Amino acid sequence: MSNRPAGCVARSTDCPHPETPGRGPLRTFLRAADGTRVDALYRPRDELYRPSDEPSDDSDGGRSGLVFVVAHGFTGDVDRPHVRRVAGVLARYGAVVTFSFRGHGASGGRSTVGDQEVLDLAAAVAWARGFGHARVVTVGFSMGGSVVLRHAALYPGAVDAVVAVSAPARWYYRGTAPMRRLHWLVTRPEGRLVGRYGLRTRIHHRAWDPVPLSPVEAVPRIAPTPLLLVHGDRDAYFPLDHPRMLAEAAGDHGELWLEPGMGHAENAAPDALLARIGDWSAARGS
Template identity: 80%
Template sequence: MSSGPAGHVARSTVRPHCETSRRAPMRTFLRTTDGISLDSVYEPGAVVYDASAPPSRDLVFVVAHGFTGDVDQPHVRRVAAALARHGSVVTFSFRGHGASGGRSTVGDREVLDLAAAVAWARGLGHARVVTVGFSMGGSVVLRHAALHPGADAVVAVSAPARWYYRGTAPMRRVHWLVTRPEGRLVGRYGFRTRIHHRDWDPVPLSPVDAVPRIAPTPLLIVHGDRDGYFPLDHPRMLAAASGDHGELWLEPGMGHAEHAADDALLARIGDWAASRAG
């Protein structure tokens, strides 16, 4: 389900051949094709349109947060604020996270959540859509681009390449959280994340197997060389699978996901997306 923009359009006559348009911010619940409600926020950018540049070129970022995140967490809001300097931004809470309905499937059916958010962005009039995902959200943007084409550029930050990775202590803790009843209780009450108790059946397409299907959509893979969750073989596998249509940034001193992505990196991501999308 998508909803139209609320509020009014403010016009300026300072420049005779330009129009400055700003939609009102909006918060709503979207509905996925399998019936899950998603807490979602749209923040419009202030874009100046020249008569020779149609409004259909307007850019929007759809941000997919990491596991145990949600739309109200400060690190998600900081990412949204940084990307808003380059275009409008849609953020949402994945199923089972925050105020969204359902239970987390840790990257499987979350592609339907992202598809609903992308459709909402399109319905608001944006022709250039860039999906930006962090950690679990990074795996989701890769799988979404392969299974539900609809993005004009894709950015995966701190994404895993393969499933069931337990090679680091943080990932062993994540597996305990997901697979053990007591872990799921901690997820529910400690992290506001409701995790589905069923195992994957079938096992979803892995991120590294999804990547070759994304071409020719531009793809950026970003990973820190101090990521405590996924070592550097993960981004290198993704980059190798992407061939000529992918780009890899290995960031010196960077840790994991949204918390480690500073404003300078987010500004570079915004610049990359603006130059590649559409």
């Protein structure tokens, strides 16, 4: 029987195993349930930020406790500076797994803009859990925000808390100029060429069939898992009716932060906000 963690792809160099000693980052390809290769990176907690009165268990290389799984927005990937910055702040609170959704970066396949990406997140969560962490928190941005909501609804109990930043509430929204441009990018052949060669994002040409569960339909199914919704009041993609719809659907088990002056997703999220998300996550289930 192989000793590779669940979801790892066999290749010339064996995938890193959760029991591998040491604290350094680990990078490999995971395999989603449909066979798509997913480029993933594990980063241990930054010990410089561990409080002096908090014990550190060196017996497991610092891999106990909390791990974040970060789901980037459309056209992001594991190597983008804004994704690395998010990981750097969250690493003050726990280990971090970042990965590239299908069709992005070095991952295989083509982007389905939030549908089959749930399988990529499921592989990353399973890999993160395999390191022995007691708690897994998913943190998604924009498209990744819709994915973490749907993942928590479709895989009950897979994670211990969910954070969705700048997430849409419903599909096919065209009410803002940036979203109309995005729909052109996704639905038109010339748009998909721009995506491939200009944005390093390979987009699938097929329309959704069937249409996946929408974020607002997914949210009620997440309870009792703790849920945090974060949205900027200057978001140029999704106006405030989106987070308010999600919060209403969540009811008492969801928490909504409306951030003054904040724009859209990772690029707009200041370090101070990411630190607050880290604090919120660390307090859940501790």
